[in-house]
Amino acid sequence: MARVVVIGAGYAGVMAANRLAAAGRSDVGVTVVNPRPDFVERVRLHEHAAGATHAVRPLSGLLHRDVRLRVATVETIAERSVRLDDGGALAFDHLLYAVGSTAAHDLPGAENAWHVADLDGAQALRTRLRQLPGGARVVVIGGGLTGIETSAEIAYHYPFLDVELVAPEVAAWLPDASRTRIARKLVDAGIVLRTGRRATAVHPDGVATDAGWLPSACTVWAGALAVPDLARRSGLPVAPDGRLRTDETLVCLGHPRIVGAGDAVAPPRHVAAHLRMSCQAAMPLGAHAADTVLALIRGERPVALSIGMVGQGISLGRRDGFAQATHRDDTPRRFTLSGRAAALVKERVCRFTLSSMRFPRAYRWRSGATPTVPAPTPTTVR
Incomplete structure (x- = not known):
């Protein structure tokens, strides 16, 4: 029997x-x-984090009945086995690397901030928000999707708190009209936008910026993401940011028994330069990685990765949202959707992810860029 070990049970791993x-x-x-x-x-x-829902579901109700679950953390990856933190080990014939990502602590004093990059961070922020008195200031650092959604959610559920968003720009990657509309919605929700300034350090009682000091009873870091250093620790080839380097088929360079998927992998730019760390990319990456492993088991040549993006949905509290349609390379199209309709679309997308994982063989995704070079014939491994 071909033993396949999957590291990580996020969107790509499941x-x-x-x-x-x-x-x-x-x-x-x-x-x-x-x-x-x-x-x-x-x-x-x-x-x-804002107390609107509980973002945890038992894996027993989501994993296929024939999948075994080992609750442990992988400490190192060897040629044909992984060592676990509980002292055990698992041998494999094929390894699927899907360890995901978490918050990057690349801002001085980031340990003084809360975050929503993982469950522990979101739970800690949830507890902190419930402790704050009326009029307390919450400062969210970051004008990307996480910063926008987090500040809007907190403002919606805690109208008695003063929520501020600090960033050089809000939704900087979107067209001017979309940025303006999102900013207006945040202001209408009661959020103070501190744009045009950059946070330089986080302290227990506030945030230092290049435009002065901002007192804060609760600072939320919504900046960049980072990946675990498991691949680097294990001596596997990694990109400068620690992501596992793979070929066009998601096979690890120089290690034909290892296949990568999700946030923590770095395929060649000609097939993946447009893929951002997101659920939208992780799902097809996981499906493609599974197909690659099955091809290797059959002794066949895996096909090259081809994923096209669809759009970007942004929740702005429970009753408002914004959706930006995109081309396959994730650049914006002209079509947008706003208001309650956009909020409903975002909710449907979130629910679709779970149903897709329960019916994985029926899952399909939009094709993307055609590789400019053919995929290499991998070494057959059994």
Whole structure:
């Protein structure tokens, strides 16, 4: 039997494990290794932090019935096995690397801030928000999707708090009209926009910026994401930011038994330069990684990655939202949707992710860029 070990049970890992198990091959055994017995809906962590929902679901109800779950953390990856933090080890014939991402602490004093990059961070912020008295100031650092959604969610559920958003720009990657509309919606929600300034350090009682000091009873860091250093620690090839380097098919360079998926992998730019760390990219990456593993088991040549993006949905509290349609390369199109309709679209997308993982063989995605070079023929491994 081909032993497949999947490291990580996020969007990419669960999709990959379920797609492998649903292939119906009796000669393939799948084991998922994850630090907790739960699946975390990361797209809802800002909601979780504000108390709007509970972003945790038991993996027992999401993983395919033929997938084994090992609750542990992988400490190192060897040539044919992984060592676990509980003292055990798992041998594999194929490894699927899907360890995801978490908050990057690249701002001085970031340890003084809360975040929503993972469940522990969102839960800590949830607890802190409930402790704040009326009129307390909450400062959110970051004008990207996480900063926008988190500040809007907090303002919606805690109207008695003073919420401020600090960033050089809000939604800087979107067209001017979209940026203006989102900014207006945030202001209408009661959020003070401190744009044109950059946070330089976080302190327990406030935020230092290049335009002066901002007192804060609760600072939320919504900046860049980082990946675990497991691949680097294990001596595997990594990009400068620590992501696992793969070929066009998601096979790890120089390690034909290892396939990557999700936020923590770095495929070649000609097939993945447009893919941002997101659920929208993780799901097809996980499905493609599973197909690559099955091709390797059959001794066939895996196909090159091809993923096209669809759009960007932004929740602005429970009753408002904004959706920006995009081309396959994730550049904006002219079509946008706003208001209650956009909020409903975003909610449907969040629900669709779970249903897709439960029916992995039926999952399809939009094709993307055609590789400019053919995918190499991998070494056959069994």
